[in-house]
Amino acid sequence: MDNGVKTTPSNFIRDIIEEDIRSNKNGGQVVTRFPPEPNGYLHIGHAKSICLNFGLARQYGGRCHLRMDDTNPEKETVEYTDSIINDVRWLGFDWGEHLYYASDYFEQIYQWGVLLIGKGVAYVCDMSPDEVSATRGTPTAPGTESPGRKRSVEENLYLFSRMRAGEYPDGSRTLRARIDMSSPNMHLRDPVLYRIKRAEHHRTGNAWCIYPMYDFAHGQSDYIEGITHSICTLEFEVHRPLYDWFLDKIAEAGRVRPRQIEFARLNLSYTVMSKRKLLELVESGSVRGWDDPRMPTISGLRRRGYTPEAIRDFADRIGVAKADNMVDVALLEHCLREDLNRRAPRVMAVLNPLKVVIENYPEGATEELEAINNPEDESMGKRKVPFARVVYIEKDDFREDPPPKYFRLAPGREARLKFAYYITCTGVVKDDKGEIVEIRCVYDPTTRGGWSNDGRKVKGTLHWISAEDAIEAEVRLYDHLFTVPEPENTKDGTDYRTFINPDSLKVLTRCLVESSVKGAKPGSRFQFERLGYFCVDPDSRRGAPVFNRTVMLRDTWAKIEKSAR
Ligand code: ATP
Ligand code: MG
Numbered sequence: 262m263d264n265g266v267k268t269t270p271s272n273f274i275r276d277i278i279e280e281d282i283r284s285n286k287n288g289g290q291v292v293t294r295f296p297p298e299p300n301g302y303l304h305i306g307h308a309k310s311i312c313l314n315f316g317l318a319r320q321y322g323g324r325c326h327l328r329m330d331d332t333n334p335e336k337e338t339v340e341y342t343d344s345i346i347n348d349v350r351w352l353g354f355d356w357g358e359h360l361y362y363a364s365d366y367f368e369q370i371y372q373w374g375v376l377l378i379g380k381g382v383a384y385v386c387d388m389s390p391d392e393v394s395a396t397r398g399t400p401t402a403p404g405t406e407s408p409g410r411k412r413s414v415e416e417n418l419y420l421f422s423r424m425r426a427g428e429y430p431d432g433s434r435t436l437r438a439r440i441d442m443s444s445p446n447m448h449l450r451d452p453v454l455y456r457i458k459r460a461e462h463h464r465t466g467n468a469w470c471i472y473p474m475y476d477f478a479h480g481q482s483d484y485i486e487g488i489t490h491s492i493c494t495l496e497f498e499v500h501r502p503l504y505d506w507f508l509d510k511i512a513e514a515g516r517v518r519p520r521q522i523e524f525a526r527l528n529l530s531y532t533v534m535s536k537r538k539l540l541e542l543v544e545s546g547s548v549r550g551w552d553d554p555r556m557p558t559i560s561g562l563r564r565r566g567y568t569p570e571a572i573r574d575f576a577d578r579i580g581v582a583k584a585d586n587m588v589d590v591a592l593l594e595h596c597l598r599e600d601l602n603r604r605a606p607r608v609m610a611v612l613n614p615l616k617v618v619i620e621n622y623p624e625g626a627t628e629e630l631e632a633i634n635n636p637e638d639e640s641m642g643k644r645k646v647p648f649a650r651v652v653y654i655e656k657d658d659f660r661e662d663p664p665p666k667y668f669r670l671a672p673g674r675e676a677r678l679k680f681a682y683y684i685t686c687t688g689v690v691k692d693d694k695g696e697i698v699e700i701r702c703v704y705d706p707t708t709r710g711g712w713s714n715d716g717r718k719v720k721g722t723l724h725w726i727s728a729e730d731a732i733e734a735e736v737r738l739y740d741h742l743f744t745v746p747e748p749e750n751t752k753d754g755t756d757y758r759t760f761i762n763p764d765s766l767k768v769l770t771r772c773l774v775e776s777s778v779k780g781a782k783p784g785s786r787f788q789f790e791r792l793g794y795f796c797v798d799p800d801s802r803r804g805a806p807v808f809n810r811t812v813m814l815r816d817t818w819a820k821i822e823k824s825a826r
Contacts, residue, residue, distance in 0.1 A: 291323030566796025566811030
């Protein structure tokens with residue numbers, strides 16, 4: 262189909278890479294990296310970056326490194342590092358032998374500090390962090406030069422080596438680049454390269470008491486690894502002149518020189534995406550942990566029942582752009598539904614059970630009926646579900662006084678039990694408080710399988726479960742973690758925590774599930790007929806399964822797309 266309209270959205274990063282390959286820049290190689298800071302768990306925004314970086318490497322026959330950007334020891338831990346490695350692998354990407362740590366480059370980065378001093382473009386400054394920021398000026402007014410700027414190369418080399426040796430207190434001195442205190446770009450106003458901080462590092466221990474700043478570590482790490490395309494989010498666009506300034510000073514002829522390219526970060530409706538805020542949610546107990554199924558973290562999504570395929574599909578569909586935007590979480594859910602629809606076996610479960618006694622079904626009798634495991638995939642076959650005199654249906658599927666357009670069961674009405682029979686309600690049994698505790702029905706034996714051969718139609722089809730086939734389960738229903746689409750971005754600057762949804766978790770304890778799910782491993786996913794997709798939670802104990810509702814069946818995104826057409 263060639264009507265002159267591009268079907269895949271143009272991707273400016275691919276355009277750049279293809280141009281570089283055409284001009285044989287870097288010998289036509291493509292080397293990318295995903296560089297998380299191990300100070301939290303990865304989230305769906307990171308997944309976008311992971312899919313992009315690993316995807317480009319795969320597409321152009323290059324490679325993608327996984328690099329821990331661990332230059333900030335106070336907030337980084339081994340737990341976070343391990344979770345990152347696990348999550349990237351789970352998403353389906355492989356870095357081969359290319360797992361790196363910026364902390365492994367500390368010596369080389371230090372030597373580059375020495376090199377810059379030798380070139381007269383870095384100096385030791387005696388100001389405190391507060392003084393450094395107070396003298397930086399404003400976007401419209403130039404900053405003030407530090408007295409350290411006038412130091413000789415020798416004195417700077419001496420002081421820098423003393424900083425490393427631990428002779429000065431924390432925060433008392435820094436190494437700064439000597440660039441331009443009146444640059445319109447604040448990042449070029451003699452940025453700090455090194456700070457003194459006695460903090461034990463999770464990998465280098467106490468070997469260092471000075472640590473490089475992000476800007477003096479990131480591009481340098483890219484350079485060491487031979488990264489060709491250093492892809493990052495838009496907020497680093499203003500750092501790019503500095504990224505290039507450092508490379509101008511350190512890069513040697515004949516070596517790959519990385520190029521920084523920025524793209525818009527993912528924002529997703531009804532959630533927050535900053536690691537600091539996600540940590541606050543965990544620490545304040547607003548959620549049960551980093552892997553709470555309501556969290557936008559990869560581990561939360563996994564526990565919720567997301568598949569790596571659905572997340573990768575989502576990343577493909579949102580594409581990459583140069584302008585910030587907000588993506589509807591309904592699109593993410595849509596990608597998940599499409600994937601689970603193809604692969605999740607169907608079972609019957611009743612979340613709010615209502616007892617049904619089928620009066621004309623013989624006591625003690627039972628029979629096996631055939632149920633289809635997945636109408637989307639015949640190869641998944643059929644299973645037998647037992648039918649008997651006592652079955653359970655959903656409370657919601659019965660009304661004593663049905664409103665107009667209610668097509669399910671009501672006194673005197675006939676409805677279909679899926680894969681089973683037509684039943685007609687003949688009466689209700691109530692307790693002394695007037696609550697319905699049981700309904701009485703009769704079934705039509707000629708409708709076995711759920712179809713009548715006299716052409717009689719029923720409008721309602723109900724899921725059900727027979728008493729002897731039912732096992733009890735806990736089911737956790739989730740809603741958005743926030744009550745508004747953009748909790749981080751309100752006109753009056755209201756704190757995002759104001760919008761935490763108090764009803765984001767609802768626990769149902771006495772649900773009934775088909776016994777065929779018994780023993781399903783945590784992470785197993787099912788479609789509960791008519792209810793949605795559910796996934797076995799690791800909290801399941803033997804005989805007492807716990808399910809998370811992954812996503813409901815109703816697809817709001819498909820509706821949006823349809824009305825757009
Ligand atoms: P913070 O939330 O503390 O600002 P961060 O999310 O930027 O941190 P990093 O560990 O530095 O965390 O991110 C690793 C990589 O993931 C970076 O290249 C970053 O640009 C990218 N990234 C982070 N958030 C998003 C997002 N929402 N969308 C796309 N990419 C992202
Ligand atoms: Mg960051």
